[in-house]
Amino acid sequence: MALITENNTQYYIGEELYVIDGAIITTTGPFVATFNTDLIYYTNDTTALNFPLNNFDMFLSVDGGITFTPYTLQANPNFALPIANVTGNSIVLTGPGALAVGNVFMVKLKDSAIWENYGGYAYISLEDVINNFMFAYVGYQKLISNVGRNEVIFHAKRGLQEFSYDTLKSIKSQELSLPPSGQIPLPPDYVNYVGLSYVDGLGVKHPIYPADNLTSSPYQRPLQDSTGIPMSDANMNMMEGTSITDARWRAANTRLITGNWWINFTYNTDFWFDGYPYLWLTQLGQRYGLNPQTTQMNGWFNLNEREGKIAFSSNLVDGRIIILDYISDGLAYDEDIRIPKLAEDAIYAWIIHAILGSRINQPEYVIARLKKERSAKLRNAKIRLSNIKLDEIVQVMRGKSKWIKH
Numbered sequence: 001m002a003l004i005t006e007n008n009t010q011y012y013i014g015e016e017l018y019v020i021d022g023a024i025i026t027t028t029g030p031f032v033a034t035f036n037t038d039l040i041y042y043t044n045d046t047t048a049l050n051f052p053l054n055n056f057d058m059f060l061s062v063d064g065g066i067t068f069t070p071y072t073l074q075a076n077p078n079f080a081l082p083i084a085n086v087t088g089n090s091i092v093l094t095g096p097g098a099l100a101v102g103n104v105f106m107v108k109l110k111d112s113a114i115w116e117n118y119g120g121y122a123y124i125s126l127e128d129v130i131n132n133f134m135f136a137y138v139g140y141q142k143l144i145s146n147v148g149r150n151e152v153i154f155h156a157k158r159g160l161q162e163f164s165y166d167t168l169k170s171i172k173s174q175e176l177s178l179p180p181s182g183q184i185p186l187p188p189d190y191v192n193y194v195g196l197s198y199v200d201g202l203g204v205k206h207p208i209y210p211a212d213n214l215t216s217s218p219y220q221r222p223l224q225d226s227t228g229i230p231m232s233d234a235n236m237n238m239m240e241g242t243s244i245t246d247a248r249w250r251a252a253n254t255r256l257i258t259g260n261w262w263i264n265f266t267y268n269t270d271f272w273f274d275g276y277p278y279l280w281l282t283q284l285g286q287r288y289g290l291n292p293q294t295t296q297m298n299g300w301f302n303l304n305e306r307e308g309k310i311a312f313s314s315n316l317v318d319g320r321i322i323i324l325d326y327i328s329d330g331l332a333y334d335e336d337i338r339i340p341k342l343a344e345d346a347i348y349a350w351i352i353h354a355i356l357g358s359r360i361n362q363p364e365y366v367i368a369r370l371k372k373e374r375s376a377k378l379r380n381a382k383i384r385l386s387n388i389k390l391d392e393i394v395q396v397m398r399g400k401s402k403w404i405k406h
Contacts, residue, residue, distance in 0.1 A: 004121065010035055011117065014056075014109030017065065020099050027098040033089040033107050037117045041086040045073040055113040058091070061104040068106055071097075123338040129156055133351055147355055157331055159350035160339060164330035165191070167382050168343060174324045175199075182250050182317040183309045184324070189332030194325040196301050198316060205323060208312070211300035213293070214257070215249045219306045246311060249302065254315040257294050343381040349374040 009015050018031045025031070033039055033056075042050040044058065058071035058081075073080050078096035085092045091107070099105060109117070130152055138144045138152075160168075171194055176184050178198075197205040222230035223239040231239045299313040310324070331337060339347055353370040356362055 005034055006036055014111075014114040014117070016107045018105045018107075019065075020101050020103045020105065022101040027100065028093040028095065029091055029105075031091040031105055031107065033091070035089070035109060035117070036120055037109060037113050039086065039089050039091075039107075040113075041091075042083055043073075044071065044079065044081045047074070054110070056107055056109045059106040059108060060099065061106065062100070064102065065104040068104075071105070122340060122342075124341050124344055126153075126156060126160065126337045126339065129339060129344065129347060133348055137348070137352060143352060144355060151355065152351060155351045155354040156347065157337075158354065159347050160337070161329040161331060162350075163339075163343060163347065163378075163381075165327060167346075167378065167385065168330065168340060171325055171327055173326070176322045176324060178312060178316055178318075178320045178322050180317060182314065183304070183307075183311045184322065186308050186310065187324070187326060187328075189328040191327050191329055193303070193310075194327060196310070196325070197323045198298070199321040199323060206298045208299050208301050208316070208322075209296065211249075211302040211313070214300060215245060215302055217246055217302055217304035217306060217311065218243055246304065250311065250314060250317075252314055254299065254313050258296060340385060342384040346374070346377040346381040349377040 014035070016033055016035065018025050018029075020027055037055070040053065040055040042048070042053050044054075045051060059068035060071045061068045069075055071079050071081075076097070078094075081091075081094065081097065085094065093099065130149065133152055133156070134149065136142075138147055172187070172189070174187060178184065196208040198208060199205055220238075221241050221243045223241050225231055233239050297315070299316040301313070302311045304311050312322070316322075349370070353367070353374045356370060357367050
């Protein structure tokens, strides 16, 4: 059967219509949604706290689909729909909320659910990977004669974790407003950062650099007595205070680090002379010998692992918009547990080698061959996912031949 089951209206708009004919679809349903996205439902009471957690809305038309009104408790008390009436992707209305023959019932996905569905054909779910593996590789006269499904799931998740670090496109990003504290907490599925930047008024990103050689966030700050000995509380546990290093870094004047003499840096022509900042001309020679690592205006960030936060230099604490790019392991949320089809063969090779490599009395040459195949398929997956295009390479090479005139 075909892999695409949605029509264009379902995919692009996120709508599915049901005409009440009294035969196939009765006045109470069931209304079975055939989206690629599973329905998530809690209540149709718009005043309830968990109403925004629904990933779809329901509507009713009594004029043959010309106009629609919300099918909510507020629109009609008889429309109350308990959570038990939505099982999986099937919706069954209650008796008081039954519709009339000729009415049209509509299920419409919310924008966030539609966005998650876009581009979904490029991925395969972990459940499908497990099912395909059990069918193709496990059984009589197959590569693996017998293995439990739980063991396959374990090795598949381990493979997905390893692939997510440097092979799969598991880079996530968050747009955050930097608060006056100059610190933002790490995301719940954070594993490692890729890069941080701030966005200017034109929407252009400017990289923020790590403060590795400038400062650090101590993991412990023991309180000390007058002789320098760490103090303990009544339970003989070390007493800790707040970090002086972190406080000084947040209050630091970054101009003393960067050597940026020009405080009110603007692009007003009054401040320029013959293409150079006027103030620089009056201080010629005073910037000689500056460290190129610190001579920049974009600022720094420091990872505070003790508090699970990222601290920024003081020149960024002015309401900047921060972009945090980071990687996860692909297992934090259900929607993350999917694998690009370009890497599907590589995950099968990973599972095979992991299962047979962990068993005793396996011929060494077989394990070596499986390891070689795993490496080769992983390399192919990296090449496929690198998404290198010939036109982009040509554009870069043309840029290499450009003359630098000024």
